[in-house]
Each structure stands twice: as C-alpha cells, then as structure tokens.
Amino acid sequence: MSLTPGSGWRLIAVLIAAIVVLPVVALFGFALQGSVGLWSHLFRNVLANALTQTVILLCGVGIIVALLGTVTAWLIAGFDFPGRRVLGWALLLPLAVPTYIVAYAYLDILHPIGPVQSLIRNVLGYSSPRDFRLPDIRSMTGCIILLGFVLYPYVYLPVRALFATQAANMLEASRTLGAGPLRIFWRVVVPLARPAIAAGMALALMETLNDIGAAEFLGVRTLTVTVYSTWLNRTDLPGAAQIALVMLLVVIALVVMERAARSGQVYASGSRRQVPLARVKLGGVAGLTAMAVCLIPVLIGFVAPATYLIHQAWRRYQFAGIPERIWTETWQTAVLAMSATVIAVCLGMLVSVAPRFSSGPVTRAAVRLSTLGYALPGTILAIGLLPVIIFADRQISAVLGWFMADAPQLILLGAGAGMIYAYVARFLAIAAGGIEAGMTRVPASFDHAARSLGRSPSGVFRQIHLPLSRASMTAAGLLIFVDCVKELPATLLLRPLNVETLATHLYGEAARGTYEDASIAALMIVFIGMIPVVLLSGRIRV
Amino acid sequence: MNIKILVAAGLGVAFQSAPLAAFSDEINLYTTREPKLVEPLLDAFSEETGIEVNTIFLKDGMPERVEQEGEASPADILMTVDIGNLVDLVDRDLTQPVDSAVLNEAIPANLRDKDGNWFALSLRARALYAAKDLELDSFKYEELSDPAWKGKVCIRSGQHPYNIALTAAYITHHGAEETKAWLEGVKANLARTAGGGDRDVARDIMGGICDIGIANTYYVGLMRSGAGGPEQEEWAKAMKLILPTFEDGGTQVNISGAAVAKYAPNKDQAVQLLEYLVSDEAQKIYADANFEYPVKAGVEVNPLVGEFGELQIDSTDLTEIARERKAASELTDEVGFDN
Numbered sequence: 001m002s003l004t005p006g007s008g009w010r011l012i013a014v015l016i017a018a019i020v021v022l023p024v025v026a027l028f029g030f031a032l033q034g035s036v037g038l039w040s041h042l043f044r045n046v047l048a049n050a051l052t053q054t055v056i057l058l059c060g061v062g063i064i065v066a067l068l069g070t071v072t073a074w075l076i077a078g079f080d081f082p083g084r085r086v087l088g089w090a091l092l093l094p095l096a097v098p099t100y101i102v103a104y105a106y107l108d109i110l111h112p113i114g115p116v117q118s119l120i121r122n123v124l125g126y127s128s129p130r131d132f133r134l135p136d137i138r139s140m141t142g143c144i145i146l147l148g149f150v151l152y153p154y155v156y157l158p159v160r161a162l163f164a165t166q167a168a169n170m171l172e173a174s175r176t177l178g179a180g181p182l183r184i185f186w187r188v189v190v191p192l193a194r195p196a197i198a199a200g201m202a203l204a205l206m207e208t209l210n211d212i213g214a215a216e217f218l219g220v221r222t223l224t225v226t227v228y229s230t231w232l233n234r235t236d237l238p239g240a241a242q243i244a245l246v247m248l249l250v251v252i253a254l255v256v257m258e259r260a261a262r263s264g265q266v267y268a269s270g271s272r273r274q275v276p277l278a279r280v281k282l283g284g285v286a287g288l289t290a291m292a293v294c295l296i297p298v299l300i301g302f303v304a305p306a307t308y309l310i311h312q313a314w315r316r317y318q319f320a321g322i323p324e325r326i327w328t329e330t331w332q333t334a335v336l337a338m339s340a341t342v343i344a345v346c347l348g349m350l351v352s353v354a355p356r357f358s359s360g361p362v363t364r365a366a367v368r369l370s371t372l373g374y375a376l377p378g379t380i381l382a383i384g385l386l387p388v389i390i391f392a393d394r395q396i397s398a399v400l401g402w403f404m405a406d407a408p409q410l411i412l413l414g415a416g417a418g419m420i421y422a423y424v425a426r427f428l429a430i431a432a433g434g435i436e437a438g439m440t441r442v443p444a445s446f447d448h449a450a451r452s453l454g455r456s457p458s459g460v461f462r463q464i465h466l467p468l469s470r471a472s473m474t475a476a477g478l479l480i481f482v483d484c485v486k487e488l489p490a491t492l493l494l495r496p497l498n499v500e501t502l503a504t505h506l507y508g509e510a511a512r513g514t515y516e517d518a519s520i521a522a523l524m525i526v527f528i529g530m531i532p533v534v535l536l537s538g539r540i541r542v
Numbered sequence: 543m544n545i546k547i548l549v550a551a552g553l554g555v556a557f558q559s560a561p562l563a564a565f566s567d568e569i570n571l572y573t574t575r576e577p578k579l580v581e582p583l584l585d586a587f588s589e590e591t592g593i594e595v596n597t598i599f600l601k602d603g604m605p606e607r608v609e610q611e612g613e614a615s616p617a618d619i620l621m622t623v624d625i626g627n628l629v630d631l632v633d634r635d636l637t638q639p640v641d642s643a644v645l646n647e648a649i650p651a652n653l654r655d656k657d658g659n660w661f662a663l664s665l666r667a668r669a670l671y672a673a674k675d676l677e678l679d680s681f682k683y684e685e686l687s688d689p690a691w692k693g694k695v696c697i698r699s700g701q702h703p704y705n706i707a708l709t710a711a712y713i714t715h716h717g718a719e720e721t722k723a724w725l726e727g728v729k730a731n732l733a734r735t736a737g738g739g740d741r742d743v744a745r746d747i748m749g750g751i752c753d754i755g756i757a758n759t760y761y762v763g764l765m766r767s768g769a770g771g772p773e774q775e776e777w778a779k780a781m782k783l784i785l786p787t788f789e790d791g792g793t794q795v796n797i798s799g800a801a802v803a804k805y806a807p808n809k810d811q812a813v814q815l816l817e818y819l820v821s822d823e824a825q826k827i828y829a830d831a832n833f834e835y836p837v838k839a840g841v842e843v844n845p846l847v848g849e850f851g852e853l854q855i856d857s858t859d860l861t862e863i864a865r866e867r868k869a870a871s872e873l874t875d876e877v878g879f880d881n
Contacts, residue, residue, distance in 0.1 A: 041872055041875070044876075045872070045875040045876045045878070046875050049878060049881050053881075107738070107742075111745065111749055112746075112749030112750055112751060113745065113748055113749045128750060129748075129749045129750035129751075130750035133749070133750060133751070136734050136735075136751070138734060138735055138737055138738065139735065216699065216737065217737065217738060218737065219699075219734070219735030219736065219737030219738070219880070221880050221881060228602070228701075229701035229871060229875075231602070232602055232703070233626075233701055233703065233706050233867060233868070233870075233871040234867070234868045234871050234872075235605075235626075235630050235633075235867075235868075236868075237606060315771070316771075319771060379602055379603060382603065383603055383606055386606060386607060386610040387610055390610050390611060390612070390614075393614070394614070397614070409614035409616075410611060410614050410615075410616065413611070414616070489602075492599075492600060492601050492602075493600060493601075493602070493603045493606075493607060494607075495598065496598070497570055497596040497597065497598045497616065498596050498597065498598070499598075500577075500599075504599065505577075507601070508576045508577050508578065508599055509576070509578070511576050511601065512576045512578065512579070514578070514764075514769075514770055516770065516771050516773075517578070517770075
C-alpha cells in the first residue's frame with residue numbers, strides 16, 4: 001500500500017470490512033465442504049414456494065412500512081393536530097418490541113378463545129368458537145400486517161428527521177407557490193424523501209428477511225426458514241451455508257440496484273441554516289383524522305402487545321413472584337448491548353468518513369462490504385463467526401503458552417467477545433448507514449477548506465466530521481442498542497457458560513411453550529428498549 | 543453516562559463468568575434442553591456431590607460450536623433431545639465412549655449406544671390430542687390421512703424434529719412411497735397451516751379450530767399440573783390424550799439423552815453426573831419436573847402421565863429411525879407439508 005495521503009484511511013476501511021467479511025469467508029469454507037446435490041431437491045420441491053413466500057412477505061411489509069412511515073412522518077413534521085407532540089415520539093415505540101414477542105402476543109389476543117373473539121361472540125350471541133370465529137392470524141396476511149406495524153419506525157425515523165431539517169425550505173417554497181397538501185405530498189415530499197424511505201425500507205426488509213421467530217410461528221415458510229430445516233433436519237451445514245450465500249447475493253443485488261437507482265442525485269442541501277418547517281394547523285375533522293392515522297400504528301405496534309405483556313406479567317407476578325435472576329440478566333443484557341453499541345458506532349463513524357479521504361475503489365468496496373452483516377440471518381452469521389473467533393483464541397493461547405505452562409484457552413469466546421463481535425458485525429450497517437446519511441449533509445467544501453487551512457485528514461475528522469455527526473451517531477447508537485437488546489440467535493449460540501440475556505431467557509421459556517413464564521422477561525426487554533427510543537425522540541424533536 | 547466505565551464493567555462481568563475448566567469440583571454442561579427442565583436435577587446433583595455444574599443452554603448449532611472449539615472445548619457433557627441429534631454427535635466424532643456398569647444396568651440396551659457414546663435419560667411419546675367429546679378410544683398413526691378427518695387436524699411444522707422423527711418412523715414401517723402418500727393425506731386434512739407449538743394443538747382444539755392433533759405427551763402433564771397457569775389447565779381439560787400406535791407396531795417414542803464430550807476436561811465428574819441422572823431419585827425428579835417417561839425400569843411415572851394408559855413402545859430401533867431423518871425431511875418438502 002503506497003503512502004499517499006489517505007492510505008491510512010483505506011487501511012482502516014479494509015480492516016473494518018474484514019470484520020464482517022471474515023465470517024462470510026468462513027461460510028464459503030463450509031459451503032465448499034458439501035456437494036451441490038441439495039440443489040436439485042430444492043429446485044424441484046422447495047425454492048419456488050419459499051421464494052414466492054419470501055417475495056410476497058417482503059413486498060407486503062415493504063409497502064406497509066413505506067406508507068405508514070412516510071405518511072406519519074409527513075403528518076408529524078408538516079402539521080399541527082391534537083396529540084401531535086405525544087404521537088411524535090410514541091410512533092417510535094414499536095421499535096422496542098421484538099417481532100417474535102408481537103407474534104406470540106397477537107396469537108393470544110386474537111385466538112378464538114382469546115379476549116377479542118370471546119367478546120365478539122358475546123356481543124353476537126354465539127356460545128362456542130365452533131359456531132363463530134374470525135380468520136386465523138397464522139397466515140401470510142397476518143404476518144405481513146404484524147411485521148409491517150412493528151417495523152415501520154425504521155422508515156418513520158429517517159424520513160421525519162429529513163423533513164425536520166433540510167427539506168424544510170423546499171416544502172416552504174412549494175407552499176408559497178400555491179401547491180395543495182396532496183400535490184405537495186406526491187410531487188415534493190415523496191421524491192424528496194426517497195433516499196430516506198429507501199434506507200429505512202432496506203433496514204425493515206432485512207429485519208423481515210432475518211426473522212425466524214415470527215414467520216415460523218405464523219406458518220410462513222421463507223427462505224430463511226428453509227435454510228434452517230436444511231441445516232437442522234438434514235444435518236447439512238454446507239447446504240445451509242450454500243443457501244445462505246445465495247440469499248446474500250440476492251440482498252447484495254438489491255442494494256446495488258437501489259444505489260444505482262439514485263446515483264447522480266445529490267441530496268446535500270445548499271443551505272446550512274436549519275429552517276424548521278412551519279406547521280400547518282389542522283382543526284376539526286382533518287385534525288382528528290390526522291390523529292387517528294398516527295394513533296393506529298402506535299396502538300397496533302406497541303400499545304396492544306405491551307398491554308398484553310403487562311397483563312400477563314402481572315398475573316405471573318401474582319402466581320410466582322419475580323424471578324431472582326432477572327436482574328442479573330437485565331444487567332448482562334444492558335452491558336453487552338452497550339459495549340457492542342459503542343464499538344459499532346465508532347467503527348461506523350470511521351467507515352462513513354473513510355471515502356472522504358481515500359476515494360479509490362478499494363475503499364469504496366470496503367465500505368459497502370462492511371454493511372453486509374445485516375443481511376445474514378443471525379444464526380448463520382454466528383456459525384460463520386465461530387471459526388474466526390476460535391482461530392483468534394488459538395493464537396492468543398499460543399502466545400500465552402510462551403509465558404505460562406497452563407495457558408487458558410478460548411479466552412475471547414469465554415469472555416463473551418464472540419457475542420459482541422456478532423452484534424457489531426450485524427449492526428454495523430445501521431451505524432454506517434445512519435452516519436453516512438448524516439455526513440451527506442456535510443459538504444465536501446468543508447473538508448477542502450479545512451485541508452487548505454493546514455489540517456491533516458485526522459484533524460479534519462476530529463474537528464469537523466465528529467462534531468457534525470454527533471446527532472446521527474447518537475441516533476444510530478440508540479437504534480443499535482435496541483437491536484442488541486432484542487438479538488437472539490447469535491446470542492444463543494455464542495454466549496459463554498452461565499451467561500443469560502433477557503432474550504435467551506425468554507426463548508428458553510417460549511421453547512418449552514411456557515410463554516407466560518417469559519412475560520416478565522419480555523416486558524423487561526420492551527422497557528429497556530423504550531429508554532433509548534424515548535431518548536432518541538428527544539434528539540430529533542421537531 | 544460514562545461509557546468507559548460501562549465497557550470495563552462489561553468485560554468484568556464477562557470474565558467472571560469465563561469457565562475455569564481446570565478445577566475439578568465443577569463440570570460444564572452444554573444443553574439444548576431448556577434451563578427450567580434441567581435446573582432442578584443439577585441443583586440436586588450439586589447438593590449431593592458438591593460439584594458445581596456450569597451450563598449453557600444452546601439451541602441450534604451446538605455440534606457446530608463444539609466441533610469448532612475442538613480440543614480446547616470446555617464442554618464435559620452434551621445433553622440434547624431427539625435420537626437424531628445424539629447420533630449426529632457421534633457421527634461427527636464429538637463424543638467419547640463411556641463404560642459404566644451403573645449406566646448399562648439402569649438404561650435398557652435399546653436406549654443407549656452399544657459403544658457407550660450416548661445414553662437416553664427420558665422418554666416421551668408422540669400422542670394424539672382429541673376433543674374430549676369425540677367418541678374415540680384408540681387411534682393408529684395411519685388414520686391421520688383418513689379423509690374422514692378432512693379439515694380437522696392440527697399439527698406443528700412438518701419440519702420440526704418431533705414430526706421428522708414421526709415421519710422417519712413411518713418410513714421404517716411402510717417405506718418411502720406409502721409415507722409420501724400418508725403425508726399428502728395428512729396435509730389435506732389440516733385445519734390450519736402446520737406451525738406453532740405442541741401446546742397450540744390443545745388450545746386450537748378448545749378454540750374449535752380442529753378436532754384432533756399430534757403432539758408430545760409431556761405437554762399434557764405440564765398443562766394439567768397447573769404449572770403453566772390456569773388457562774392452560776383449561777386447554778388441557780378440553781381434550782383427551784390417546785396413545786396411538788402403528789398398525790404393525792407400538793407408540794412412537796423419542797428420547798432426551800446425553801453424551802460425554804470427546805475432549806471433556808472433567809470426564810470422571812461428567813460420568814458421575816450421568817450416573818446420577820439415572821438414579822431412582824433423579825429419574826423421579828425428571829419425570830415429575832417435565833412429565834416424561836423415565837428410562838429406568840421400576841421408576842414410577844408421574845400420576846398425571848399414568849392416566850394416559852400403558853405405553854407400548856414401538857420396537858423399531860431408534861438409530862434406524864435416525865437414519866431416515868433426511869428422507870423424512872425431503873418427503874415433507876416434496877408434499878409441501880408446511881406450505
């Protein structure tokens with residue numbers, strides 16, 4: 001590597017990309033150990049259906065999150081109506097509820113013998129569910145609606161932030177030119193928000209693709225579920241690795257297409273002055289309608305499942321008290337999530353800035369690669385990660401062996417570093433994406449000015465990029481923290497002896513079918529998840 | 543909040559819990575059994591012997607983790623459910639043979655590896671749950687595909703290990719062709735998409751979604767015991783359990799079991815734990831905590847389990863069933879059972 005300015009940054013970008021790429025390389029290793037015999041069976045019997053289900057699920061969830069996220073963000077940012085202040089942050093709350101918990105909760109709430117249908121039967125005068133019942137929630141439709149109403153904040157958050165700051169002048173301009181609200185929405189709001197919508201949708205759809213718990217529970221057979229049965233029932237890890245890599249290719253193709261679609265568009269606004277958008281006051285029916293539109297996602301995505309959990313947890317508390325170990329687990333969960341968040345945000349910051357100092361293709365490729373982790377199902381990532389971390393452990397033990405006779409082994413894995421590695425590799429995409437979006441608002445002229453005034457690249461980084469990215473770093477960090485608290489599959493596989501997080505506790509109970517025992521842990525996850533969500537809403541108050 | 547302090551604290555917590563495999567008064571247990579199920583047993587063992595048991599509850603990927611950890615693995619005992627998983631551990635060379643008179647005497651020969659690589663610790667049967675008012679006293683697995691049950695059957699995913707084992711057992715009785723036809727018939731009889739858990743079968747029967755379903759025996763014990771709360775007692779009251787059989791055989795059973803890890807740092811203590819687990823006392827705890835059938839002859843079943851009637855175990859060799867797993871999984875895909 002030559003010592004031109006910026007080669008240090010290129011090295012940093014490559015090293016960070018390596019963190020994410022190494023497990024994928026290991027997966028390639030696994031994939032190569034098997035034959036491709038599996039594929040003829042898959043093509044004949046499985047893929048058509050799994051692909052169709054996956055595509056339907058992704059389209060359905062995509063449409064719901066885009067619509068809900070954009071419309072609510074636009075209403076909150078552009079209008080004044082009853083309840084706007086509270087709804088502005090309440091709309092973020094579904095982020096705190098893991099999708100698998102939502103699925104469990106709604107199956108209970110909407111089951112023929114659950115509260116809703118019992119009430120309906122009472123009102124209509126039916127005595128038994130055999131005489132009258134509603135369609136089963138365990139269906140593609142049910143899965144799409146539930147995931148959509150839980151994942152829409154991934155779109156709402158960036159779109160609202162966009163409206164709150166840089167989009168304001170253009171919206172003002174279109175208003176002064178006499179455009180009506182609907183016209184503004186379709187002609188100005190949507191095109192303007194497209195990158196933010198796309199970025200949010202990408203996150204929501206990758207969450208959907210990764211979801212095992214909810215989809216399997218609701219009887220939807222996606223590609224991810226197929227990977228699982230291949231691996232577990234046929235003890236065919238190479239086959240599963242092959243499917244996972246093909247899925248990864250599909251995701252990469254989607255990301256490349258999305259980038260190509262908006263190449264050449266520059267979104268850095270000319271004005272650095274942040275003009276808040278003047279909100280249009282909505283009264284009467286219009287105001288109430290706006291309120292209802294923003295209230296419904298909150299009710300479905302958060303209030304109903306949270307109320308259900310509180311109710312269940314309360315009954316459980318009366319029945320058996322609070323399990324002692326929940327406090328240890330809460331502490332372990334929070335500490336692990338916090339450590340991973342700090343690391344992921346730091347690395348995300350470095351990766352977002354690197355292209356500014358080193359514009360070569362190597363850096364660009366490294367930056368793209370570093371966000372791949374989010375596209376891999378958690379367990380698959382964890383499997384790929386095992387050889388990587390254990391290799392590192394072997395080297396450490398070998399070095400220690402020079403100094404002591406009985407060198408400890410598997411130090412990193414035993415200390416929980418494997419888990420943190422997995423969190424960082426998975427959620428680096430959120431950090432990099434969020435911070436990069438923030439950085440696009442820092443024009444390159446700032447860098448040039450600072451450089452011509454004699455600042456080194458790292459000086460520019462410290463004195464310009466870091467301070468200007470503080471808001472987007474915080475936002476990304478809070479999102480990552482929530483995701484780490486909810487993370488299950490990698491935690492389950494990579495944690496050391498005697499370490500439980502709230503999610504693994506919950507899973508242990510749910511796997512036995514003792515959901516009610518898990519309700520206190522589930523509620524705890526939601527509570528911890530809510531803290532950053534509330535903080536986050538303060539950060540981007542409009 | 544000071545992030546440095548938090549990170550330092552985090553590493554502190556993590557290091558404290560790092561296993562100290564060299565000490566011989568503890569052993570390390572990797573288990574796919576849920577913590578609540580094994581804790582009472584491990585606590586009783588620790589109390590009796592003074593040996594601490596460090597556990598990690600893993601689900602998918604236990605063999606992969608142990609394999610990768612290699613000689614450095616702290617694992618002493620690998621505990622899991624389903625014969626397929628146990629055979630898999632042996633095939634991947636992750637276990638070591640144990641020659642223990644105590645184990646060989648307590649566990650019938652067909653419920654342990656002939657070379658001592660794995661040992662069954664408990665049994666459960668794949669049973670029929672039926673609406674209580676159905677006039678039904680006996681049942682054959684073959685009848686599940688009878689068109690008389692059209693739109694009346696509930697079951698979890700066909701790819702779930704419990705169902706794969708049942709399908710694999712069906713193959714050993716009837717061959718692949720007939721099994722495929724049977725699976726198609728069962729699929730045509732489904733009242734809802736295959737999915738959810740075993741307990742959902744009971745709840746869905748109460749909810750009127752289905753009349754019959756297939757699920758494991760121990761869930762009924764758990765529900766009827768009230769350990770799952772009053773609602774689940776209601777679900778269990780709305781159904782009755784029938785132990786089905788194959789036309790030319792008995793009831794399909796599966797096992798939970800354990801093996802000593804190949805590189806177990808504390809092998810002697812590990813064997814000690816296994817021997818404890820087949821003691822009368824532990825078998826009783828096992829049977830009462832999770833309502834499974836004990837493997838050891840002469841140990842009483844829990845009274846709630848006794849109500850199911852006498853269990854006539856199908857005589858097919860468990861390892862033979864394990865061998866048909868892959869075929870069962872592929873057939874399940876071929877008929878689109880879960881779609």
